[in-house]
Amino acid sequence: MVTSHFNPLKAYAYRHDEVANVAVEFDEETLKPTYRLLYGRPGTSQTLLIAQRLGLKKEVLEGARGYRDEVHGHLEELMGELERLHRDLEGERAEVIRTKTEAVKHRERLQRAADEIKRRKIRIIERTEEEGKRIIGSLEARLKEVLKKAEEGREQASTLKGDAKRIKADFMDHFPQEKRRGGDGEIHKGDQVEVITLGKEGLVVGLSHDPVRAEVAIGGIRIKAPLEELRFVSRGSETGLNQEKAALRCTLEASDGAVLRELNVIGLRVDEALPKVDKFLDDALVREYDRVHIIHGVGSGKLREAIQGHLKGHRWVKHFRGAELNEGGSAITIVELR
Numbered sequence: 147m148v149t150s151h152f153n154p155l156k157a158y159a160y161r162h163d164e165v166a167n168v169a170v171e172f173d174e175e176t177l178k179p180t181y182r183l184l185y186g187r188p189g190t191s192q193t194l195l196i197a198q199r200l201g202l203k204k205e206v207l208e209g210a211r212g213y214r215d216e217v218h219g220h221l222e223e224l225m226g227e228l229e230r231l232h233r234d235l236e237g238e239r240a241e242v243i244r245t246k247t248e249a250v251k252h253r254e255r256l257q258r259a260a261d262e263i264k265r266r267k268i269r270i271i272e273r274t275e276e277e278g279k280r281i282i283g284s285l286e287a288r289l290k291e292v293l294k295k296a297e298e299g300r301e302q303a304s305t306l307k308g309d310a311k312r313i314k315a316d317f318m319d320h321f322p323q324e325k326r327r328g329g330d331g332e333i334h335k336g337d338q339v340e341v342i343t344l345g346k347e348g349l350v351v352g353l354s355h356d357p358v359r360a361e362v363a364i365g366g367i368r369i370k371a372p373l374e375e376l377r378f379v380s381r382g383s384e385t386g387l388n389q390e391k392a393a394l395r396c397t398l399e400a401s402d403g404a405v406l407r408e409l410n411v412i413g414l415r416v417d418e419a420l421p422k423v424d425k426f427l428d429d430a431l432v433r434e435y436d437r438v439h440i441i442h443g444v445g446s447g448k449l450r451e452a453i454q455g456h457l458k459g460h461r462w463v464k465h466f467r468g469a470e471l472n473e474g475g476s477a478i479t480i481v482e483l484r
Contacts, residue, residue, distance in 0.1 A: 342376065367443075411441065411449065464483060
């Protein structure tokens with residue numbers, strides 16, 4: 147082992163595999179050693195700098211620097227450059243390690259979130275199945291009661307018919323499977339229809355054929371929906387259309403032409419709307435939607451503020467924003483899900 151400030155000896159170690167440079171880390175600000183060994187690095191001599199700070203005469207220092215530069219000044223410069231490169235590489239290496247560690251943590255967080263989503267979907271499906279079984283069980287019990295009455299005689303036929311209709315209506319309310327059109331198989335302009343995905347009734351104010359859609363006015367807004375998502379309610383006429391001309395026109399369509407997933411809470415109080423928003427987001431999660439619309443209207447703005455405030459704390463909401471004018475404007479909030 148040799149300890150020296152002699153630069154040619156440091157260069158010798160670079161040229162021979164059986165010899166290695168080891169430097170003691172040096173704090174250039176305080177001019178004090180940190181007593182940390184840096185293997186593979188020759189280090190640079192701070193002799194003259196320390197001597198200058200200690201008050202050695204200027205002419206002596208200048209003579210020493212001149213002698214040093216004459217003998218191996220270029221080599222000293224190269225050693226200094228190597229030392230700077232080592233420090234830069236160490237800094238970059240530390241940054242790579244930090245970035246890799248953060249990436250691993252982020253990946254673990256995403257995996258935990260994905261696992262939680264799967265568990266949440268299973269719980270939602272289980273709750274839905276349990277609720278469905280409960281409803282069907284209740285309807286079956288009521289139907290058995292009707293069949294029991296039927297055995298008692300024909301004189302109760304009218305009563306039984308009414309009971310059967312009510313049971314059927316209750317079943318359709320819970321499990322809407324039938325998507326009927328108008329009496330002649332078509333929906334016409336001026337008809338009253340129900341938009342099944344929204345659970346709201348409105349007036350057909352227009353029809354398009356490429357693609358086939360109906361424009362339905364619901365309250366103060368208008369939406370476009372495929373005929374398959376409409377249920378005929380009653381036959382109307384175009385006289386009712388004049389009352390809708392002043393309504394706000396909001397065509398809610400995705401860029402690829404698909405109908406967006408929407409929840410309409412217009413007219414509800416805040417305490418009524420928020421539970422519906424939560425259930426709507428649960429359903430969207432199960433169906434793996436990545437974006438949905440919440441239609442809250444304009445009004446005083448309190449409902450919009452309450453809903454957007456609620457979305458800020460929702461763990462599955464990635465981002466939300468007010469709709470652009472061509473998307474419906476301030477009457478609609480667009481939510482992106484995680």
